Amino acid sequence: MNVGICGFGKMGQIRADAIETHGFAQIKSVFDVNIPDDCKYPVANSIDEIIEDPDIDIVFLCLPNYFNKPKTIMALKAGKHVFCEKPPAFSAQDVRDIQEVERASGKVLMYGFNHRQHGAIDKMKSIVDSRKFGSILWMRSRYGKSVDGDYLNTWRAKKELAGGGILLDQGIHMLDLLLYLTGKPFDEVHAMVSNMYWKTPGIEDNVFAIMRNTQTGVTASVHSTMTQWRHLFSLEVFMERGYMVLNGLKTSSGTYGDEILTIAQNRTTAPAATWEDEERLTFHIDQSWAREIELFFDSVQNGAPVKFGSSDQALEVMSLIDMIYEHDLHQAPNLADQLNMTVKELT
Known part of the structure; x- marks a missing residue:
């Protein structure tokens, strides 16, 4: 199968090495705004060119965070299997939006939470x-x-x-x-x-x-x-x-x-x-990158359920992050009010 890597900085290169070592798929093209001088792969003109390439079966998204949701959805709709780095999106609702497209596509979607594989x-x-x-x-x-x-x-x-x-x-x-x-x-x-x-x-x-x-x-x-x-x-x-x-x-x-x-x-x-x-x-030895690629390709090749880095797990962690951010926002005004009351009492 053919792979396209969107984002060829540190993470894109780590994924490329793991893909080559595994041997299940070959890298057809990569894209980055700053391609390394020693890049040995064909370079596409844009992210969308990789996603829309009919010869590419699998898309790796190693991009700045704000790309993750829209490009994951775009790639799934284009019939590609998708491996996306964390964070999956900016909120739990974003992940639910992605899941709707994932279910309709029938394709494999996995997120990069490599720490589980240490x-x-x-x-x-x-x-x-x-x-x-x-x-x-x-x-x-x-x-x-x-x-x-x-x-x-x-x-x-x-x-x-x-x-x-x-x-x-x-x-x-x-x-x-x-x-x-x-x-x-x-x-x-x-x-x-x-x-x-x-x-x-x-x-x-x-x-x-x-x-x-x-x-x-x-x-x-x-x-x-x-x-x-x-x-x-x-x-x-x-x-x-x-x-x-x-x-x-490690x-x-x-x-x-x-x-x-x-x-x-x-x-x-x-x-x-x-x-x-x-x-x-x-x-x-850090084998987390290799183990993630092995699990992802197993799901692509054999239809195995995504055990680690599934969209359900992504939803769970993003729901927790939402709760953390929201709790602080809710508490801050109350603390400010309490402080103002104390100041008034003192004066």
Whole structure:
């Protein structure tokens, strides 16, 4: 089958390498406004030229966020299978609009949530599903990076092009992992969203959110930040009879450190688990890109359901993001009113 890649920056090139390694399909053409000098593939004149090419069966969308919804819909209507990078769109309603077209097309649609395919995450999910340590009680997560002033000159710093800030850019991965591990949605959310440092309208640089499933009681927190001056990835899962702590994430840049998973069974008497009781696993290879391509092509070739990165999962995570943004917007006026009342009382 023939593939067209729309957007041939870092992500487009990562996908191209994975496609070639897999061998199921060949890359017919690529497009980007800034094509690398060493590009070895035929270059199309536009995104639409790739989507409308009758010889192309599969379209990869590795584009700025604002393209994702309209070009996904366009490609599905053109009869193409679609692999789209996150975020799927700007809101849950956007995803519902896409799903209508997806169902009518009969084509495969998959979103790039590669963090699910990391070795440590796979191990954590298998332990949760085995119930070796019982049910999840709570989870705590942090995902942060730093950006410099050049960030303000890119499309990511414009609300109408990016849709949001660090939560939609990077925190979406952590929210997806929390949903993946629990297997249940969160229906109660409390959040604080701020842009204290970069002060870019509509582009948050920090989000603190705490979420709960009111039926199971499982509670989770996330801190998503672009003012983490030392890149950090941390995910903790505490269960009835044990815990798992993942620090670091194996990436090509190496900026998040080694991917180290600590596992231990608790004890009911003090001092509970000790450092000596913990098992530590280090995952040296990032196979997430290759595994995603393998799963996507399996769905295209064999009709297998999309297990990871489905539009239903995209809808679930975007619904949670909507709740986080909306909660902060609802709370801000109330806090302002309270502050004004306090000032009046003092004066």
